[in-house]
Amino acid sequence: SAVISQKPSRDICQRGTSLTIQCQVDSQVTMMFWYRQQPGQSLTLIATANQGSEATYESGFVIDKFPISRPNLTFSTLTVSNMSPEDSSIYLCSVEGVVGYTFGSGTRLTVV
Amino acid sequence: TQLLEQSPQFLSIQEGENLTVYCNSSSVFSSLQWYRQEPGEGPVLLVTVVTGGEVKKLKRLTFQFGDARKDSSLHITAAQPGDTGLYLCAGASNYQLIWGAGTKLIIKP
Numbered sequence: 001s002a003v004i005s006q007k008p009s010r011d012i013c014q015r016g017t018s019l020t021i022q023c024q025v026d027s028q029v030t031m032m033f034w035y036r037q038q039p040g041q042s043l044t045l046i047a048t049a050n051q052g053s054e055a056t057y058e059s060g061f062v063i064d065k066f067p068i069s070r071p072n073l074t075f076s077t078l079t080v081s082n083m084s085p086e087d088s089s090i091y092l093c094s095v096e097g098v099v100g101y102t103f104g105s106g107t108r109l110t111v112v
Numbered sequence: 113t114q115l116l117e118q119s120p121q122f123l124s125i126q127e128g129e130n131l132t133v134y135c136n137s138s139s140v141f142s143s144l145q146w147y148r149q150e151p152g153e154g155p156v157l158l159v160t161v162v163t164g165g166e167v168k169k170l171k172r173l174t175f176q177f178g179d180a181r182k183d184s185s186l187h188i189t190a191a192q193p194g195d196t197g198l199y200l201c202a203g204a205s206n207y208q209l210i211w212g213a214g215t216k217l218i219i220k221p
Contacts, residue, residue, distance in 0.1 A: 001157075009152070040198060042118075042214045043155070092154050100145045101202075101209070103154025 001097045002027050006104030013083055013111050020079045021107045023093035028073035033094040034066070037106070043092065049076045083111045114139045116203050118212030125191060126220050133186040133199055133215045141203035141210075144177055144184040149198040158186075191219045 003026040013019050023032065034046040047057045047068055055068040069077045080087050088111045093104045116137045125131055135144065143162045147155035159168050161177035161184060168175045172195075174187040188195055196219050201212040 004154075006154075039151075040214070040216050042200060042211045045209075094154070097157075099160040100147075100157035101155075102157070105152065106154050108152075 001100075002029065002095050002102045004093060004095065004102055004104040006093055006107060008107055009105060010108040011110070013109065015084050015111055017083055018079055018081045019083065019109060020077050021091055021093070022077050023075070023104050025074045025095055029095040030073070031096065032070065032076045033096075033101070034068065034076075034078045035092040035094060035103075037090045037092060039090060046078070046091075080109065083109075085111045087111050114203070114205060114208070114210045116201060116210045116212045118201055118215060120215060121213055122216045124218040124220065127192055128190055131188050131191055131217070133201075133217075134183070135185070135201035135203070135212045136183040137203060137210070138182065139203070139205060139210075140181050141205050142181075143204045144181070145202045145204070145209075146175055146184070146186055147200045147202065149200065150196075155198075155200055191217075193219045193221050195219050 005024045007022055032049045035043040037043050045058050046061045047055045049055045049068045049070040051070045051073050065081055067079045091107045094101045116135055118135045143160050145160045146158045149155040159175045164179045164181045166177045172189045176185045199215045203210045
């Protein structure tokens with residue numbers, strides 16, 4: 001299965017600033033997925049990122065707030081823009097394998 | 113809207129006890145995946161069940177997919193502290209992945 005390197009692993013940010021999260025995959029993948037997770041809770045899909053096209057956002061998430069880049073088949077970034085304390089969460093990237101999904105180790109974001 | 117109800121949401125038991133986690137839906141899934149997540153890490157795939165009635169075993173963990181492919185269970189025999197973590201089920205349907213709410217499991221030594 002694919003190996004994903006996600007960074008940063010954690011950050012504490014001031015409200016009103018932006019943070020960009022990076023995910024590097026060790027193999028080429030068509031789609032990459034970005035999730036948000038409150039500690040100890042389930043996953044909420046933010047968007048699906050395809051290389052060469054605009055990301056597809058789920059209900060409740062918009063491109064202006066969570067812009068995504070997908071410059072090639074092994075890399076993607078998610079930016080959390082104009083952050084507020086409500087954006088404090090764990091952000092995860094994921095790719096689909098043959099029998100299931102592989103996840104990055106997550107970015108724990110705290111907005112103060 | 114497709115839902116996948118996972119229960120219990122929290123379970124704290126002594127080492128050596130058995131436990132079962134359930135995921136139920138009114139929808140049919142093409143497959144059902146189980147993940148375990150530890151603090152500071154992403155979810156890790158434990159197993160995928162595809163066929164109705166399928167049973168898969170992973171050491172002390174037994175996974176079952178319902179005959180109608182609408183529900184699944186995870187049974188752990190003789191739980192150990194190393195089993196502690198967040199367990200998540202996810203059903204695949206129509207190119208979507210529907211997630212259960214998660215079960216936070218604590219095994220006390």
